[in-house]
Amino acid sequence: MNKENLVPPKQSVQLIAAEELAEMLDVSTRTVWRLLSTGQLVQPLRIGGSVRWRIDEVQEWINNGCPVVTK
Template sequence: MKRSDPIPTDKESFKSFSIDARDDPLLLTAEQVAKLLQVSKRTLWRLLSAGALPAPLRIGNSTRWGCQQIHHWIDAGCPSPSARENSTERKK
């Protein structure tokens, strides 16, 4: 997949969506994450404030999410914070 290719939105295409480190970024901007989730940037920030999203990385004044982190979170069904805590406790 090349940078110019759109992020797939249907479930079947998304399953075959692969990340080629040479072509795709390792970190996603808020705009890219919002587009992937099909929500507005404002809704993305609200979800983050509510603790519904994985925590982003801060690099200087920039906020970024790990591409694989977001994809794993989506693959897991976008679990809520309490569900993520429970799954972490079960692994211990």
């Protein structure tokens, strides 16, 4: 088998809901929405009627000291 033809496995993207993010940040869900509306939180993905955050982006945001996010 030729190794050049192998396709690397796709990385799975882990998404979390507002409730999970609130628990992760130890704040209320209302505070998550407030942080988002004031530009203090990384932008979520909108999938149909659902709003989800990429956990890797949230972790990077936390590791950087939770900076204000510019749009």
